Amino acid sequence: MAKTNKLVLIDGNSIAYRAFFALPLLNNDKGIYTNAVYGFTQMLLKILEDEKPTHILVAFDAGKTTFRHKTFGEYKGGRQKTPPELSEQFPFIRQLLDAFKIKRYELENYEADDIIGTLASYAADGNWDVKVFTGDKDLLQLVTPDVEVVLTRKGITEVEAYTVEQVNERYGITPHQIIDMKGLMGDPSDNIPGVPGVGEKTAIKLIKQYGTIEKVLDSIDEISGAKLKERLTENKEQAIMSKELATITKEAPIEVSLEETNYDGYETSSIFPLFKELGFNSLLERLGGDEEILQDEEKEELNFKTVTKIEADMLTSPSSIIVETLTEDYHKAKIHGFAVSNDAGTFYIPSSVADQSEEFHEWLQDQNQKKRMFDAKRAHVALHGQGIVLNGIDFDIQLASYLLNPSESLDEVADVARQYGKSNVDVNEAVYGKGAKKKLPEDEAVLAEHLCRKAHTVFQLSDLLDEKLKENEQSDLFYQLEMPLALVLAKMEEFGVKVKSDTLQKMGADLDIQLTALEKDIHDLAGVSFNINSPKQLGEILFEKLNLPPVKKTKTGYSTSVDVLEKLEGKHEIINKILIYRQLGKLRSTYIEGLLKVVKEDTGKIHTRFNQVLAQTGRLSSIDPNLQNIPIRLEAGRKIRHAFVASQPGWKILAADYSQIELRVLAHISQDENLIEAFKTEMDVHTKTAMDVFHVEESEVTSEMRRHAKAVNFGIVYGISDYGLSQSLGITRKEAGEFISSYLDSFPGVQQYMKDSVSEAKHNGFVSTLLHRRRYLPEINSRNFNLRSFAERTAMNTPIQGTAADIIKKAMVDMDQRLTDEKLEAKMLLTVHDELIFEVPENELQKLEEIVCEVMESAVELDVPLKVDVNWGDSWFEAK
């Protein structure tokens, strides 16, 4: 029988606490902390959406003392004071609930638990479904067939619902026995004493056996263990009292009836103003806040002119220039219009006008006409597609903004504008729509204004951001490195890389055959046909049909990842075949089919896009296709590289990669003598690490020791945790932790660097690289262990990875210059983090090899040498 009423009871204090600690200390534009309110709101919206309650109430604790203090004066004693950053948010949470028209209630002398317990008991007449939301496990005692308790798990909106069965499954006892368990084990957070020496395990064992505390105490004689017996005897009364303290009352004298919790939903009109005040723009949008509300401030009037004929005085220097493209992939993007802004005014130049104007094209190509832009690389490539070379790029506010703070989103002009307090430009989505419905506005005047607003904003922000770069001592990084690099990347993207489609197709056909055979074998072994690519179906086959032991679970079911399957190898023939199927399937879908899809038909080339403003460490990323994850580790995958060749007959592919660049950087910035020595004497760094970590001579280093040492080095470079290291080596977390401390003992300079880097982050709020790249780490002071630890590892790792990124970027800019200076025909094609790939005519091979080594090795001067390995051949495969 479906029940008529659905009652949701929320433990307000608990959820607020939870939200506060789960989120970084956000504040709105007026400096009011809002993270708890924000998290609370998210939770509330989710509950309303998921549960659709007919009745709802949020209970709060009232005052400092409760009836429990009469029983035990020190109840909740020693508890840390609520941080003021949280306290000040409670009034907003109350306002929020009022805006949502949700009943809230608190009662002198009682805790939120008691209000919830009492109301839940009111609703026990069989007509009610009750759900209690809290972060406090104590409330599990309220679970009955009618009452579910939903505990927050991690983050804000991830929760776990407990029914009677689930309580039993988790603790092995019934919900009302929770209080007996608590009575025995106590609760340090509430200062409930319990019985000293009895923890969760013992408590559960005893309660399972005897049922209640009282029965346990009656049967002390038969309990085994002299010490336990003694403790129980001595603390009888304390145990009974603890149980009393832990018991939630169902008879609090509340003055609220079930009827009063009736809920008819909310009206956005009362919620939007509050969201606006708090700065909850994403939530506003989620609730369908319309544009007027989203853009609360009237955009200031902008004077601009739509140009029908280009006049000389419109194109002065400096100017900002918008080259508008709508398609994400700018290689094939159409240009829908231009806008220019400068001291003379702001002008919309329709494509039709621009196309006809020789003068405009000349201006675009004029090196001396300084241009301020947003994402100049996109414009450069798009114009290149029209046969126009864009010159004179002077300032890119997207790049500048990335250097000032790489963690901000920077997809469009409006993002940067918002960050620097300008709200005079619309987001693209508001003008063009999104997804399948994305299109130019019907009215060209709308487009004109949008582009002009962008142009105007870019022009204004350039000066401001230039100033900020100076303050941060990032002007060199910007003007000498990232700006020129953008142009180098544009040229690489435009030039593209030749890929032999027929080679890929042949490999694809081979894979098809192997995959078909594997699929048949797997289905035969399973005894049933199913989709091997579906983790869900595969999980059911392996762990239910074939009864293999499930090693790990994911949120949605059994995990079937490689490490799980590897543990099952040998238990069933099917496993190995699945592993091979996965490996080959990945090759086929991502690398064969994926690459074939993006080969340009007429030229046989692929044109990736490098994202220069995304990675938090300063690295580049690559999309469409991603050329930075082409297989190399396993032979079958490495063969893909056969398809990457030079674009002209007789030319070669040359690859130059930095050897151990991150560890060399670490040696330099940490000034660890041991590590510096290792590189100065050209030792194998992993072997050296193994010698020091395991305290053995070079000749005694086994391959296993070297493998472990290599993983530790890997961990240092990538900032992984003891957990991460344990996963990659298949050892326990404790062992991994020991490796790490042993490593740090052997390299005291590194240890000191790690400490310094964290305190630098705490002190400045950011860490930086050799060339002054920054990464802010606001969570370094978080009280949330997780967030803080992550920030600490990031503080140690980012200067290493980021400096390595600085170096290779510098090498690219220098290399581009050298190729021009030396009048070489060779082309730089790609970069893969620590590697540069070129195509080169045979007669330039020797010269290029020389130059590449020289340029890369001297990109910056470190206290250890930089070493570069160069290889070449007919394809990327041979250049190894």
Place this chain on the structure above:
DNA sequence: CACGGCACGC
């Protein structure tokens, strides 16, 4: 169309 699971590189 968004999300989760998985896998590739550095």
Place this chain on the structure above:
DNA sequence: GACGTACGTGCCGTGT
């Protein structure tokens, strides 16, 4: 003592 643990991109399957 929990928490959920390098950064990216892209594929597939699943559920809305």
